[in-house]
Amino acid sequence: MRDIALAALDAATLAGASYADARVVFERSETVSVRTGRVDAIGSSETLGLGVRVIADGAWGFAATADLSPDAIRLAAREAVALARAAARTWSAPVRLSDAPIVTDEWRAPCEIDPFSVPLDEKVALLLAADEAMRAEPLVSVTAGSLDAWSVSKVFASTEGSLIEQSHTEVGAGIEAIAVTDGEVLTRSYPNSHGGQTVQAGWEAVLALDLVGHAPRIAEQAAALTRAIPCPSTTTTVILDGSQMALQVHESIGHPTELDRVLGDEAAFAGTSWVRASGLGTLRYGSERLNVVADATTPGSIGSFGYDDEGVPAQRFDVVRGGVLAGFLSSRESAVAIGRSSTGCARASGWDRIPLVRMTTVSLEPGEWDLDDLIADTREGIYMETNSSWSIDDKRLNFQFACEIGWEIKDGKLGRMIKNPNYTGITPQFWSSLDAVCSPRHWQVWGVPNCGKGEPMQVAHVAHGAAPARFRNVQVGVAR
Secondary structure, eight states: OHHHHHHHHHHHHHHTOSEEEEEEEEEEEEEEEEETTEEEEEEEEEEEEEEEEEEETTEEEEEEESOOSHHHHHHHHHHHHHHHHHHTTTOSSOOOOOOOOOOEEEEEOOOSSOGGGSOHHHHHHHHHHHHHHHHTSTTEEEEEEEEEEEEEEEEEEETTSOEEEEEEEEEEEEEEEEEEETTEEEEEEESOSTTOEEESSOHHHHHHHOHHHHHHHHHHHHHHHTTSEEOOOEEEEEEEOHHHHHHHHIIIIIGGGBHHHHTTSOOSSSOOOSOOGGGTTTOBOSOTTOOEEEETTOTTOTTOOSBOTTSOBOOEEEEEETTEEOOOBOOHHHHHHTTOOOOSOEEOSSTTSOOEEOOOBEEEOOOSBOHHHHHHTOSEEEEEEEEEEEEEOTTSOEEEEEEEEEEEEETTEEEEEEESOEEEEEHHHHHHTEEEEBOGGGOEEEEEEEEEETTTTEEEEEEEEEOOEEEEEEEEOOOO
16 A cells, blocks of 8 residues: 555656645445344445545646556546646636645554454344344334444555555444334434444444443333423523534534635535634634534544544644634645644545545533533423434524434423424524533543535544533424
């Protein structure tokens, strides 16, 4: 892989590139799923290829190939330079990059048990056992479970002199129980919805989830939702669990602070941002209790790495501090546009895609509250758990989220169960209503392996640390 990357750089330089980088990436994946007592799907894939990115005549060019023969490598490099020269005819200003350190290094994430070494029969048996435990509940009509594994090895090299090797393994797993009654479909998931929980680790992380042990509780709650009251339409206090807070951070803080969106360079698919670059250090994003960091060094997070796909080291930095905008997720190109250095957030979803500004591990920092104390301190409101749906405009300003389950809060105690709880808000007003965050004991990193951006589409693996948090004067029970 090193030889392939270096050969691509040589060919790009000979073709006239003033700058070039090359990524050789090998990816492996496996998925297993069951549904209502039977195996639903089993799949696996492998991919290996080269991506070459160049600057020639002041413009970008990119080409990729799965043919790693010497002739194909040279051809890809020449095509990248030719595309850059064609693009140079229309640019308004030449590409500029912020400085980056010259690095020769290797980085590997911890993995105790290689998930690809675990027999397929064992994986299927685990999911079917959890599935059977959920189906013991008579009101549960449909059950499902899934396991996923990814392995990535890549080499990055640049004409500036960096040569970096990285590898990591990820696993994900989850179950869900579905009760159907009176025209309603009511779902309960564990440990999270939309595929469960994904972490950077090995098979040991799947075992730690104890899917079988949690299956009866999830099925019982799905059944109980059939008897639950609907979410009232009112303005009240809301406490959101950590997994829902992770998605709230993702959609209304992570995406709006991607600097390419702020600058208007990303607009076609994922939209732009309500945030402006001039707001750095002055924009009131939320209350003083709002502290958000991006940290690509967080252990076990699928948003962690040693170096991004421009060779910039992983970093921890403030995004929001004391409620004020403090930083942007940036690449070398976007950062220099505002006179800054890259925050190491340029990543590509594979060898055949060009790096974009992507989230790393963007987290709401914990506060001091115990969850039981926070509920006891709330006279009236709703506690909501586990996202079921989300909707947000292309500037990440107006949003509506729904959760799987909720409980009313009366005089500091959890009361009746609520089905389909939902809430709506406008980003800065909503975060300004934040008045409490739970302690590190409740804080957890939640993986999001399905973050889409760009055209052609790139699906990135990102993550968010969060603990339950309380918001005042929130509109809930909005008709959908």
